[in-house]
Amino acid sequence: MLLYTTVGTNDLERAGRFYDAILPLIGYGRQKEAQGEIGYGADGDERCRFWVVEPFNREPATYGNGATIAFEAPDRASVDAFHAAALAAGGTDEGAPGLRPFHASFYAAFVRDPDGNKLVAVCEKPV
Template sequence: MLLYTTVGTNDLVRAGRFYDTVLLPLGYARQKEATGEIGYAADGDVRCRFWVVEPFNREPATFGNGVTIALVAPNRAAVDAFHAAALAAGGTDEGAPGLRPFHASFYAAFVRDHDGNKLAAVCEKPE
């Protein structure tokens, strides 16, 4: 359903270091970089699905209250690694890895990046 998503940043270099580290356990890597933006994709994907950008209107980047971007994790170990990588890279814990009440196999972790954007890694496979 979604073509791509973006998160805003006020420091693209710092955000790039954060996302290079945090997205790796989920199988995503930096694929494109241009002035004001960095694009991430899974190996073999023909298009970047996740972008970190400086706001087009040149106003400061802010996060959306109530907005969470959930990324698919291949397994629960990847969720754990995502959470650990985010905290080690200076992110903020918003929910440690674990099962959530949404359904019996919904295993997730939640973090915020340096700009306050909320991310989740989710594995819905029973393990």
């Protein structure tokens, strides 16, 4: 359904370090970099589906209140690693790894990146 998504940043270099530290843990990597943007894609996908960008209008980047970017993780250990790496890389905790009430196998961890964008890694596989 979704082609790609973006989050804004006020410091592309810092954001790149943050995302380079967490996204490989759940199967995504940096695939492209250009002036004002970095693109990430899933291993084996030729297209970038997640972009970190400096806002096109040159205004300061802000996060969306109520917006969350969800990444599919291959297993629960990857969710745990994503959360730990995010905190180590300058993110903030928005919900430690664990089961959520959405369904019996919804295992997730929520964080905010250094710009305040809310992210979640989710594994929906039963143990």
